[in-house]
Amino acid sequence: MKQQPLEGVTVLDFGQVYNGPYCGFLLSQAGARVVKIESLLGETLRPKSKKDASFYPFNNLNSNKECIAVDLKHSSGKEIVQALVKEVDVVLQNFAPGTLEKFELGASDLLNINPRLIYATGTGYGSREGPYKDFLGMDITLQAISGAMSVTGEENGPPLKTAAAYIDFLAGVHLYAGIVTALLSRNAIGKGSVVDISMQDCAFPTLSTAIGSFYSIGKELPRAGSRHPAKAISPYNVYKAKDGYVAIICIREGHWRRMCDAMKKPELKEDPRFSKVRFRAKNIDLVDKIVTDWTSSLERKEIFRIAQEYGVICAPVQTIPETIEDQHMLKRGSLEKKKLDANEELSFFKTPIRFENLEPPELRLARQLGQDTDAVLKEFLNLQEPDLTLLREEGVIL
Amino acid sequence: MKQQPLEGVTVLDFGQVYNGPYCGFLLSQAGARVVKIESLLGETLRPKSKKDASFYPFNNLNSNKECIAVDLKHSSGKEIVQALVKEVDVVLQNFAPGTLEKFELGASDLLNINPRLIYATGTGYGSREGPYKDFLGMDITLQAISGAMSVTGEENGPPLKTAAAYIDFLAGVHLYAGIVTALLSRNAIGKGSVVDISMQDCAFPTLSTAIGSFYSIGKELPRAGSRHPAKAISPYNVYKAKDGYVAIICIREGHWRRMCDAMKKPELKEDPRFSKVRFRAKNIDLVDKIVTDWTSSLERKEIFRIAQEYGVICAPVQTIPETIEDQHMLKRGSLEKKKLDANEELSFFKTPIRFENLEPPELRLARQLGQDTDAVLKEFLNLQEPDLTLLREEGVIL
Numbered sequence: 001m002k003q004q005p006l007e008g009v010t011v012l013d014f015g016q017v018y019n020g021p022y023c024g025f026l027l028s029q030a031g032a033r034v035v036k037i038e039s040l041l042g043e044t045l046r047p048k049s050k051k052d053a054s055f056y057p058f059n060n061l062n063s064n065k066e067c068i069a070v071d072l073k074h075s076s077g078k079e080i081v082q083a084l085v086k087e088v089d090v091v092l093q094n095f096a097p098g099t100l101e102k103f104e105l106g107a108s109d110l111l112n113i114n115p116r117l118i119y120a121t122g123t124g125y126g127s128r129e130g131p132y133k134d135f136l137g138m139d140i141t142l143q144a145i146s147g148a149m150s151v152t153g154e155e156n157g158p159p160l161k162t163a164a165a166y167i168d169f170l171a172g173v174h175l176y177a178g179i180v181t182a183l184l185s186r187n188a189i190g191k192g193s194v195v196d197i198s199m200q201d202c203a204f205p206t207l208s209t210a211i212g213s214f215y216s217i218g219k220e221l222p223r224a225g226s227r228h229p230a231k232a233i234s235p236y237n238v239y240k241a242k243d244g245y246v247a248i249i250c251i252r253e254g255h256w257r258r259m260c261d262a263m264k265k266p267e268l269k270e271d272p273r274f275s276k277v278r279f280r281a282k283n284i285d286l287v288d289k290i291v292t293d294w295t296s297s298l299e300r301k302e303i304f305r306i307a308q309e310y311g312v313i314c315a316p317v318q319t320i321p322e323t324i325e326d327q328h329m330l331k332r333g334s335l336e337k338k339k340l341d342a343n344e345e346l347s348f349f350k351t352p353i354r355f356e357n358l359e360p361p362e363l364r365l366a367r368q369l370g371q372d373t374d375a376v377l378k379e380f381l382n383l384q385e386p387d388l389t390l391l392r393e394e395g396v397i398l
Numbered sequence: 399m400k401q402q403p404l405e406g407v408t409v410l411d412f413g414q415v416y417n418g419p420y421c422g423f424l425l426s427q428a429g430a431r432v433v434k435i436e437s438l439l440g441e442t443l444r445p446k447s448k449k450d451a452s453f454y455p456f457n458n459l460n461s462n463k464e465c466i467a468v469d470l471k472h473s474s475g476k477e478i479v480q481a482l483v484k485e486v487d488v489v490l491q492n493f494a495p496g497t498l499e500k501f502e503l504g505a506s507d508l509l510n511i512n513p514r515l516i517y518a519t520g521t522g523y524g525s526r527e528g529p530y531k532d533f534l535g536m537d538i539t540l541q542a543i544s545g546a547m548s549v550t551g552e553e554n555g556p557p558l559k560t561a562a563a564y565i566d567f568l569a570g571v572h573l574y575a576g577i578v579t580a581l582l583s584r585n586a587i588g589k590g591s592v593v594d595i596s597m598q599d600c601a602f603p604t605l606s607t608a609i610g611s612f613y614s615i616g617k618e619l620p621r622a623g624s625r626h627p628a629k630a631i632s633p634y635n636v637y638k639a640k641d642g643y644v645a646i647i648c649i650r651e652g653h654w655r656r657m658c659d660a661m662k663k664p665e666l667k668e669d670p671r672f673s674k675v676r677f678r679a680k681n682i683d684l685v686d687k688i689v690t691d692w693t694s695s696l697e698r699k700e701i702f703r704i705a706q707e708y709g710v711i712c713a714p715v716q717t718i719p720e721t722i723e724d725q726h727m728l729k730r731g732s733l734e735k736k737k738l739d740a741n742e743e744l745s746f747f748k749t750p751i752r753f754e755n756l757e758p759p760e761l762r763l764a765r766q767l768g769q770d771t772d773a774v775l776k777e778f779l780n781l782q783e784p785d786l787t788l789l790r791e792e793g794v795i796l
Contacts, residue, residue, distance in 0.1 A: 001591040005583035018606060030579055044649070053614040053628060057606035107754070128754065130730035135706050140624070140634065141713035143562075144645035147721035149624075149636065151561035154552060159636055159643050159715045161624045162560035163549035164541075164604040170568050171750075173600075177575040178751045181428055184582050185403035193399040194754035200724075201732045201750035202571075206562040207721065208416060208455035214718045215744060216451040221718075226538070226547075226559045230451060236538065238547065238557055245557050247542035251442070308533050315539035317557045320612045320619075323545035323605065326598075332528035334599045346613060352569075352599035353576045356505070356526065356592035 001358040004031020009183065011035065011090040012081075013065060016043045018139070018165055019122045019199070020094035021061040022172030027090070027179065028064045029351030029360045035088070035376055036065040037081070039072070040398045042369045050340065060348045062366035068377070069370035069398035072103045076396045080377065085110050085117060087380045090179055094122040097134045107194045117192040118182040122175045126198030137199055139165040146203035151210045153223045170206070171199040227284070234280040234287045235259060238317060239295040245317040246295055246303045255312055256280065262310035263294040336363055370398035399756040402429020407581065409433065409488040410479075411463060414441045416537070416563055417520045417597070418492035419459040420570030425488070425577065426462045427749030427758040433486070433774055434463040435479070437470070438796045440767045448738065458746045460764035466775070467768035467796035470501045474794045478775065483508050483515060485778045488577055492520040495532045505592045515590040516580040520573045524596030535597055537563040544601035549608045551621045558621075568604070569597040625682070632678040632685045633657060636715060637693040643715040644693055644701045653710055654678065660708035661692040734761055768796035 009032040013024035021036075021043075028034040038046070047055040071077040082105070085091060091110055093100055100106050107119040121127050124137020143149050143161045153160035178195035186192060213221060213230035221230055226238040226247070235256070236249045250256045253276070260268040268290070274280050280287050295303055300316035307314030318326070324347040329335040334354075335347045348363045377383045377397070391397045407430040411422035419434075419441075426432040436444070445453040469475040480503070483489060489508055491498055498504050505517045519525050522535020541547050541559045551558035576593035584590060611619060611628035619628055624636040624645070633654070634647045648654045651674070658666040666688070672678050678685050693701055698714035705712030716724070722745040727733040732752075733745045746761045775781045775795070789795045 001580070001583055001589075002587060003583075005579045005586075022603060026575070051614055053607070053610040053630060056610035056613045060603075060606070125726055126730055126732070126752065128730075128752075130726040132726040133730075136709065136711045137713065138647050138649070138711050140647050141645045141711055144636065144643070144715045145713040145721070145724075146562075147716050147718050148560060148562040148564075149643070149645070149715045150717045150721075152550075152558070154555060154558070157552060157555075158624075158638075160550070160552070160558070160560075161636065161645070162546060162558075162562075162564075163608050163622070163627045164544075164546040164560075164564070164601070165607055166546075166560075166562070166564040166568065166604045169604045170564065170571065173568065173571050173575055174750050177424070177571055177578060178753070180575060180578045180582060181403045181751060182399070182753065184578060184585070185399060185401075187582070187585055188403075189400060191399075193756075196752045196754060197750060198730070198732065198752070200727060201730075201747070201752070203562070204721070204727065204732070204747045205420060205458075205750075206564045206567045207718065208458070209451070209563055210561050210718050211722060211745075212451040212454035214722075215454045216449055224561070226556075229561045232451060238542065238559065240556075245542070245547070247539045247547070247559070249536050249538050251536070311534065313534045313536050313539055315535065315543040317542045317547045318545050319548045320545050320605065320608050323543070323548075323602070324609060324612070326543075328523055328528040328530040329598060329602065332524055332526075332531075332596070332599075334524070334596065334602070347609075349599070349602045352572050352595060352603075353579060354524065354526075354594045354596070354599070355576070355580065356594060358591075 001355045004361070006030040006032040009033070009090065010088040011092065012037055012084055012088045014091070014093035014095065016094055017045050018057070018061065018168035019172045019175070020092055022169050023092055023122065023175040023179070024065060025061045026173065026176040026351055026353060030353065031361070034065045036062055036067045038067065038069045038369060040069050046369060056346055059366045063348065063363040064361055065366065066372035066376055067367040067369060068373040071396050072105065074396045076391060076394065078103055078105065080381070081105055082113055083381050085113050089183070090118045090120065092120040092175060092179065096136055097123050097127045111192055115192055116186060118179055118186065118195065119192070120175055120179050120195035122171050122197045122199070124199050126196050126201060128196050139168045142167040142199045142203055146200060147207050147210065148203060151223060151229055154225050155223055157223070167199050167203045171197055171202045174202050231284055232281050233277060234284045235291050237288055239292050241295050241298060241300045241303055243299045246300050246314055247317060248291060248307065248312065248314045250312065253277065258310045259312045262306050262312050338363065338365065373397050399753045402759070404428040404430040407431070407488065408486040409490065410435055410482055410486045412489070412491035412493065414492055415443050416455070416459070416566035417570045417573070418490055420567050421490055421520065421573040421577070422463060423459045424571065424574040424749055424751060428751065429759070432463045434460055434465045436465065436467050436767060438467050444767060454744055457764045461746065461761040462759055463764065464770035464774055465765040465767060466771040469794050470503065472794045474789060474792065476501055476503065478779070479503055480511055481779050483511050487581070488516045488518065490518040490573060490577065494534055495521050495525045509590055509592070513590055514584060516577050516584065516593065517590070518573055518577050518593035520569050520595045520597070522597050524594050524599060526594050537566045540565040540597045540601055544598060545605050545608065546601060549621060549627055552623050553621055555621070565597050565601045568600045569595055572600050629682055630679050631675060632682045633689050635686055637690050639693050639696060639698045639701055641697045644698050644712055645715060646689060646705065646710065646712045648710065651675065656708045657710045660704050660710050736761065736763065771795050
């Protein structure tokens with residue numbers, strides 16, 4: 001690939017927190033021009049100071065976006081958006097259902113203004129049909145309703161969420177995928193379309209193992225910690241190492257045989273208690289004990305190296321301070337160090353959508369609230385200084 | 399949208415288990431013609447019987463694909479693939495790194511044969527650079543190395559995976575997104591490209607809250623159960639109900655005030671112990687107790703209804719048997735009931751990439767191993783019955 005694939009595409013990004021902004025981030029990293037539009041207060045995630053916990057994700061997700069601030073509650077603000085919509089290819093938003101419709105900036109309003117527009121929404125439950133279409137949702141509540149929490153946790157403990165906000169990001173990349181698909185369709189038929197992504201829809205397929213096990217066994221299974229949901233595969237767990245934990249999985253017979261060699265216990269390969277996956281499942285406690293005897297004598301790095309050398313699927317449980325220094329991701333260019341000042345730097349993630357022989361645009365800290373309002377309104381709408389001054393005085397823009 | 403957006407696009411899908419097959423599933427649900435190619439033994443997930451736990455996910459993920467079986471280890475098998483590659487737009491695969499290269503079917507081999515080809519690979523760590531590029535990975539080991547496990551689990555328990563295979567699916571939709579982006583780029587510049595998706599890259603952004611909290615506080619935090627990773631927001635947890643659990647989150651002051659009204663305790667709005675997010679964080683145990691006092695007196699459905707009525711972000715923790723009967727997803731058309739026989743039916747998920755006024759193709763059970771070999775090889779390569787008989791006798795195809 002010789003040029004950024006989305007060069008020439010212009011996006012108006014009403015994204016908030018993770019879902020919408022991640023979509024805008026992916027668009028921007030693929031070469032689109034992304035204008036982030038916020039209220040005069042700034043979006044939910046915009047940090048008040050460098051020490052806020054939201055400083056990192058906000059700056060990473062909104063790097064390379066031009067930031068404008070417009071008050072939609074003001075009729076002139078609404079008109080500015082309507083005028084901008086004529087000039088862009090994509091509008092994306094993940095407000096609560098019905099929010100933009102209140103300002104006459106819903107899908108049908110904007111497609112009337114620009115029939116070639118891609119209008120893309122991300123919501124908890126999809127915005128177009130069904131009894132929950134107007135309901136609010138966030139990552140944690142979608143982890144609940146999707147069924148994910150019910151199968152996550154210790155065997156005798158309560159249902160548990162994972163701290164990875166995975167449904168937000170999963171929905172964000174589906175939103176990106178829908179937009180790019182709609183751009184391709186527009187090339188063919190010349191018309192825009194409405195993309196409608198539901199976090200609940202996106203989460204459902206990730207439960208495939210649990211659902212398949214339920215259909216197979218015919219009853220609800222207890223939570224299984226880090227083991228296979230139906231305890232049907234072993235080794236498959238998180239095992240104690242000298243300096244933390246490692247995860248190991250043997251999904252095929254060959255993996256188990258190589259695992260025996262890696263542990264320097266080749267005699268186990270012939271042991272009838274472990275020679276087939278269903279026998280190992282029956283003796284799961286003993287298998288886990290054998291593996292733990294081995295892993296607990298070594299450091300994570302050593303286990304990782306030996307396992308991969310033998311062709312066993314394994315990885316260390318990395319802590320957050322370790323993962324942001326991950327040598328592989330840094331080397332691969334998936335992380336980029338950004339200096340904040342002499343003492344501090346951040347590991348910014350780049351787009352996971354990578355092409356051979358093409359570097360994504362370099363990342364930079366996010367722009368301040370309204371930093372690009374004047375430049376964007378001048379360029380897109382041909383507004384002049386006096387217009388901008390008036391709008392600012394009237395509290396329409398920042 | 400009037401026609402399926404990927405109509406006319408043809409795909410050769412070497413996907414296995416979840417990651418690659420989910421990508422092929424999304425392509426097929428967007429109207430592409432997807433030919434699934436397997437070894438003569440079938441791919442890892444193909445079930446041996448209707449009662450296998452893999453029956454459900456295999457059939458759902460591979461519905462609407464034509465299934466052919468070719469032995470790549472046989473030189474005639476390799477030639478068949480090379481000939482097919484001339485006729486398709488996309489090859490996708492998620493084998494262990496280096497597998498297809500061994501058969502001279504790697505990216506550069508196939509782009510030499512067809513310069514307009516999109517060649518897309520999904521692997522644990524990306525297949526092109528960095529110290530782990532040849533390493534094996536699966537969902538559980540990527541949950542480990544990404545940092546997700548280290549922040550998931552009970553406060554005093556070990557690191558934990560979630561039973562949702564979210565990194566597999568997250569990487570699968572990034573793979574789809576990369577392919578569609580590359581198709582758009584090919585429209586512009588006339589050339590194919592290589593898409594390189596790393597599960598590790600895809601998982602990293604989902605840790606944004608944990609990473610942001612780490613950068614803000616400057617030290618590693620203990621696991622926090624289902625609470626906010628830095629316990630900075632409350633209510634934010636899973637709460638006991640009469641008949642299970644519910645998740646509730648109040649990220650803005652307005653949410654808390656509405657929560658007080660929902661609980662019929664308006665006086666709490668003025669209580670200085672709870673009037674700001676930082677006070678509620680300080681009194682997190684008390685806030686969780688107050689919320690539990692309310693939730694434990696009601697059934698999940700009632701809490702969900704009241705919360706949404708008051709504008710509080712809440713959802714029931716659904717079990718697996720409940721999620722496959724989710725009335726909203728069925729009504730929205732995100733789930734489709736498939737009859738297996740008189741007594742049994744499955745809830746198949748449809749694509750989460752939804753467009754207004756466009757139904758995705760209806761789903762059907764997956765085809766048998768090799769069921770479409772003859773038809774595909776006749777149509778694409780103009781092979782005749784005697785050719786196919788000979789290839790079958792030689793063990794090249796099934």
